[in-house]
Amino acid sequence: MDVKNHFRLAVIPGDGIGEEVINEGLRVIDHLSKTSNKFTFESDYFPWGCEYYLENGKMMAEDGLEQIKNHDAIYFGAVGYPSVPDHISLWGLRLAICQGFDQWANIRPVEFLPGIEGKLNHPNKEELNWVLVRENTEGEYSGVGGRNFTGRGPGKEVAVQSSIFTEEGCERVIRHAFELALTRKRKKVTSVTKSNAQQHGMVLWDEVFERVSKDYPKVETDKWLVDAMAARFVLHPEELEVVVASNLHADILSDLGSALAGSLGIAPSANLHLDGRFPSMFESVHGSAPDIAGKGIANPIGTIGSAALMLEHLGHTEEAQLINDAIRSTTKSGILTADVGGSSTTKEVTDSIISHISKRYAKV
Incomplete structure (x- = not known):
């Protein structure tokens, strides 16, 4: 594998459902990596967020930006928890990264997916x-x-x-x-x-x-x-x-x-730095949703769609489109979480997306 097609990801799950959806996104990326044989990646986890703040008095490590500035991309879950004021959690982590790395373009697609009302x-x-x-x-x-x-x-x-x-x-x-x-x-x-x-x-x-x-x-x-x-x-x-x-x-x-x-849970986004000095960051639009954290019902589509934006940014447009196609096939088939009127679990939605990716490669 060409070293140019091996990526180091700084993974920041954050708070609430952040860890749940980020792990589902990584499952999709891992499956696509092994199935397509077009890229490999490694993940470095950083435990920053509100729990980190309650233990350390800051949302991220003092040298946090230094720790992640040489990664190829940042994959971010969600931030926020009731015990920490929102302006502290936002400015201490997400905005600290966006401004510190001059991620000046935030791309937020809006798409009406089949099967979602x-x-x-x-x-x-x-x-x-x-x-x-x-x-x-x-x-x-x-x-x-x-x-x-x-x-x-x-x-x-x-x-x-x-x-x-x-x-x-x-x-x-x-x-x-x-x-x-x-x-x-x-x-x-x-x-x-x-x-x-x-x-x-x-x-x-x-x-x-x-x-x-x-x-x-x-x-x-x-x-x-x-x-x-x-x-x-x-x-x-x-x-x-x-x-x-x-x-x-x-x-x-x-x-x-x-x-x-239909839901903030389906919305991906990219925070782009475009002159090569720093990594860009990819995250879903939704918040940390502490009320449903740990229940296995969070919608992973926004975070998985953000993985597609990340792969596109890293030069793998075909693989990114494959993820988006698999998302559409999944929603069209009625595999949906509760926020969009379904009864499927977080894992079941991801399993369906992975299955549709596998079917595509089986036809090749």
Whole structure:
């Protein structure tokens, strides 16, 4: 096996159902590795998350980024637990990795899978398929600001939270959205802002979008305010292809899209660093769901779909497509977890996906 086709994965299961779904994803990757004979991989586990925080006072090791920076990719489960405030768990682990490794493009596909009842009254739901490109390191989640004036007494504290928009940050994610559009059947990019109310950062975004669009004359474009776009997700989803938006807006819209498709449990995502200095990170969109952790009923599709995004990023497009095809065959056959109306276990869904992968190779 060519050394270029051997990958080291930094595996961070995290909290709640994170460990359950990440192990199912690794089962799929392992099976595909052995069946296809196109790549090999090894996994290094890192026990970071809320339990680690309760024991050590931090969400990850002090030199955590140093420990994982030379891996080929990061495979992430979920983060969050009721005993740890959400802003601590998020900023201490996931955002620390995204910002520390400059993973500036968050890719979140929205797909209506066969056999899963979507929440839209649309005549051609299974033909709906769009992708959100989310600016992932600045914007509303820059972490700039603070809390002051507590000494003035109760009710006097002031919190300042600043959004940071740089021309460089806007351009690279917008340009990536256009490049992605060129690979799709319909070549269209929709920009989402709130520039009527946020007249500085988001007007800069609009200006950059207009400038970059001139480099892609074959790509159709339109622009919407985020509130109108939320309505458009529901009323006219057939008009969506590639949607590019700031950190906060794309975060909210991607959850809306996944919910319309049936469940956050089916939604994959990729946090991409694209100049080769650091690894990219792949994770499902859903949270840690502590209420169902340990019951064996968590939906593994989002995490397995994230493995497909990871293989595509690592240069194995055919194997990635094979995983996605196997997911569709599984949902079409009615092998579904409870969140999408089924009664199958986490393991049974994964077993079905693996079975469909095996059937494909049996035909070759």
